Amino acid sequence: MDIKSFLGKHKLRHTESREEILSLFAKHNAALSQPEIEKSIHSCDRVTIYRTLATYLEKGIIHKVLDDSGSAKYALCREEVCRKTHYHSHDHVHFKCNLCGDTTCIDEVYVTPFILPEGFVIREVNVLLQGECIKCNRQ
Amino acid sequence: MDIKSFLGKHKLRHTESREEILSLFAKHNAALSQPEIEKSIHSCDRVTIYRTLATYLEKGIIHKVLDDSGSAKYALCREEVCRKTHYHSHDHVHFKCNLCGDTTCIDEVYVTPFILPEGFVIREVNVLLQGECIKCNRQ
DNA sequence: CTGTGTGCAAACACTTTGCAGGTGT
DNA sequence: ACACCTGCAAAGTGTTTGCACACAG
Numbered sequence: 584m585d586i587k588s589f590l591g592k593h594k595l596r597h598t599e600s601r602e603e604i605l606s607l608f609a610k611h612n613a614a615l616s617q618p619e620i621e622k623s624i625h626s627c628d629r630v631t632i633y634r635t636l637a638t639y640l641e642k643g644i645i646h647k648v649l650d651d652s653g654s655a656k657y658a659l660c661r662e663e664v665c666r667k668t669h670y671h672s673h674d675h676v677h678f679k680c681n682l683c684g685d686t687t688c689i690d691e692v693y694v695t696p697f698i699l700p701e702g703f704v705i706r707e708v709n710v711l712l713q714g715e716c717i718k719c720n721r722q
Numbered sequence: 723m724d725i726k727s728f729l730g731k732h733k734l735r736h737t738e739s740r741e742e743i744l745s746l747f748a749k750h751n752a753a754l755s756q757p758e759i760e761k762s763i764h765s766c767d768r769v770t771i772y773r774t775l776a777t778y779l780e781k782g783i784i785h786k787v788l789d790d791s792g793s794a795k796y797a798l799c800r801e802e803v804c805r806k807t808h809y810h811s812h813d814h815v816h817f818k819c820n821l822c823g824d825t826t827c828i829d830e831v832y833v834t835p836f837i838l839p840e841g842f843v844i845r846e847v848n849v850l851l852q853g854e855c856i857k858c859n860r861q
Numbered sequence: 862c863t864g865t866g867t868g869c870a871a872a873c874a875c876t877t878t879g880c881a882g883g884t885g886t
Numbered sequence: 887a888c889a890c891c892t893g894c895a896a897a898g899t900g901t902t903t904g905c906a907c908a909c910a911g
Contacts (some may be wrong), residue, residue: 595893596885598891618875628893633876649788649850653901654875676836681845695834697815697849702856706820710836711788711848717841737866757900769867772901792876793900809876812907 593642600627604635605644613676613685614648614656648677649709651687651701658688674708687716739766742772744783752824753787753816758858771861787816788850789825797827813847819855826855 586605587597595601603624620632627697635655639645645657674694679686694710725744726736734740738811742763748755759771778784784796795810813833818825833849 596886596890600892604751607748616801616875629875630894631892638872638891647792649848651786651788651794653794655790655792677834678838678842689838692836692838697831697851699817699828699831699851700856702859703817703851704853705851706853707851709788709848709850709852711850712842712844712846713848714843714845717839720841720843735865737910739867768900769869769902770867777866852899 584634593644594632595638595642600624600631601635603627604632605639608645608657608659614650614658616650616652616654616656618654635661637699648688649688649711650677650679651711652684656686658686661688661690676710676712678716679713680719682715684718686711734777734781739763739770740774742766744778747784747796747798752826753797755791755793756846757793759773763765766810766811768783768822779813781847787825788848789816790817791823794823800829815849815851817855818850818852819858821851821854821858824855847851 586602589605590597590601603666604620607620607623617632617636620636621629624632636645637660640647640657643660646660648656648658650678651654676689676692676694677686678689689712693709697705697708725741728744729736729740742765743759746759746762754773756768758777759775760768763771775784778785779796782799787795787797791793815828815831815833816825817828817839828851833847836844838849840843
C-alpha cells in the first residue's frame with residue numbers, strides 16, 4: 584500500500600520524515616521506541632520523531648505498547664483492528680523476549696474477557712507476556 | 723508484623739529510610755513510583771529511595787507494576803504469593819483508573835493461562851486493565 | 862570494627878516546549 | 887498563500903553512578 588495516499592487518507596501531509604518512520608514500522612515486526620527509531624533514521628531530528636509518533640498515535644495509526652524498558656514503545660495498528668471498533672481496542676497480547684529484547688504483537692492469541700467486581704469499568708486491556716521467543720529459543 | 727524483624731528475615735539492615743518506605747507501601751493500596759514516594763517522604767534522599775526500591779525488588783519484597791505513566795511503579799508482594807513459587811510469579815491483574823490515576827493489584831481475578839505457539843516460553847504474565855475504578859465511579 | 866547504607870554532586874536518558882524558518886498542497 | 891511541519895535550543899522529568907562519610911550489627 585502506498586504511503587503517500589495512506590497519509591492522505593488520514594489528512595496528513597506527506598513528508599520525508601513521516602514516510603521513513605512509517606515504513607520503518609512496516610518493515611519491523613517488533614514495537615519501536617523513539618530512541619530505537621532515532622538509531623535507524625538519521626535524516627530527521629529527534630524531536631520530529633517524537634512529534635510524528637504523537638501524530639500517528641492520535642490518528643490511530645500506531646498504538647502504545649506497554650513495556651518495562653523505560654521508554655515508550657509503539658507498534659503499527661493492524662488495519663482490521665482499527666476498523667473494527669471506533670475506540671481503539673487493542674486487546675491483543677504483547678510478548679517481550681528477555682533475550683533479544685523485542686516486543687511483538689501476538690494477534691493469534693485470544694484474550695479471555697476479564698470480569699471485575701461491579702463498579703469497575705474496563706476501557707482498555709493490556710497483556711504483556713515475558714519470556715523467551717521462538718527465534719531465540721532455536722539458536 | 724514488625725518491620726524490623728521482617729527486614730532481618732531478608733538479611734537487610736534496619737534503617738529509618740527502609741522503615742519509612744516499607745510502611746508507606748503497607749499503608750497505600752496503590753502502586754507507588756519513586757517520584758510519588760519522594761513527595762510523601764522528606765526524611766531521605768531521592769537516590770536512597772531508588773536504591774531501596776532496587777533492594778526490595780531484588781529481595782522479592784516488591785514487584786514492578788506495568789504502567790503507562792512514564793515512571794516505574796512498584797507494589798508490595800503478598801506474602802502468600804511470594805511463598806507459593808520460588809520464581810516470583812505475580813500473575814495477578816493490575817487495574818489503572820484513568821480518573822484518579824491509581825494502579826492497584828486485583829488479586830481476586832483469575833488469569834486464564836495463555837497458550838502461545840510452540841517455541842515460546844512464558845516466564846511472566848502482566849495484565850493491566852485501564853478504565854474507571856469503583857471509587858471514582860461512585861462519586 | 863567492618864561492611865553496608867546514605868547523601869551529595871554530577872551525569873545520563875527520555876520527553877516536552879517555544880520559536881523561527883521551511884515546505885506541502 | 888497559508889497552514890502545517892521541521893530543526894534547533896533549552897528546559898523538564900526520571901534514573902544511575904562515584905565517592906566520601908555515617909551508622910547498624
